[in-house]
Amino acid sequence: MGNLTDRTALVTGASRGIGRAIATRLAAEGALVAVHYGSNQSAADETVAAIRDAGGQAFAVRAELGVPGDVDTLFDGLAAGLDGRPLDILVNNAATIAYAATIDTATPDDFDRQFAINVRAPFFITQRALGVMRDGGRIINVSSGVTWFATPETVYAMTKGALNVLGRSLAQQLGPRGITVNTVSPGITATEMNTWLDTEPERARQVYAMVALGRAGQPADIGDAVAFFASDDARWITGETVEVNGGLLLGPPRPTN
């Protein structure tokens, strides 16, 4: 029996990548998982099928985030799937990155869209979730290491900085209800957000040289960390941001010969 038996979870952006790994791990621990996605229904169906094939419980919920009515759509689907059960765990994972949204080229529309999906949506999803969440629940936000190392994708990095701030503030506000709020901050992780890891091997090699453990993160590396924060073992941890990155940029790489 897993440590989340009889719990329920909503994982946003769980059709692919890190979100899929989070959903899969929470379901393996016994939670009933709402697998949220935006448009890729076949990927969401694959996530749900893999969970069910492994003996877990999951259902898919479609809601494009960053558009009017997004939170209503999401919570209508969630309510149908939970069928009267409260929510125990919310993982705000869905996000988008616009690689062209640099200081030279970003448009106001690029800026607004990334903030709508990466910041406004998790804020209002959380606000709505609190109405159906049991006291003692768990909120885990997925941020990024780009909050502390610099990249040209300034707008994306700013959205993740906002998420880190959200976590600390919420942790304080929700303490009286026994709800913990933590932030998991991946480094470079092999998902469709980083297809260049496969298409640009030399660039990938340079990146691995900056990681103490010498490789890209895998989605399960992040999913396992999120599952810890969702578990009772993490009951006394709140308001924290934890870097889950294999030791990224700990110092200059060791010279090789």
Ligand SMILES: NC(=O)c1ccc[n+]([C@@H]2O[C@H](COP(=O)([O-])OP(=O)(O)OC[C@H]3O[C@@H](n4cnc5c(N)ncnc54)[C@H](OP(=O)(O)O)[C@@H]3O)[C@@H](O)[C@H]2O)c1
């Ligand atoms: N990969 C990395 O190296 C890395 C590093 C640091 C932080 N992160 C963070 O980790 C999280 C997951 O990233 P990932 O690499 O797994 O991303 P991914 O492979 O691109 O998957 C993104 C997920 O978010 C959903 N999504 C995106 N935009 C959406 C929208 N407008 N409405 C609804 N759903 C939407 C997608 O749904 P569909 O399948 O329906 O499109 C998909 O499930 C993100 O918060 C990201 O910022 C990733």
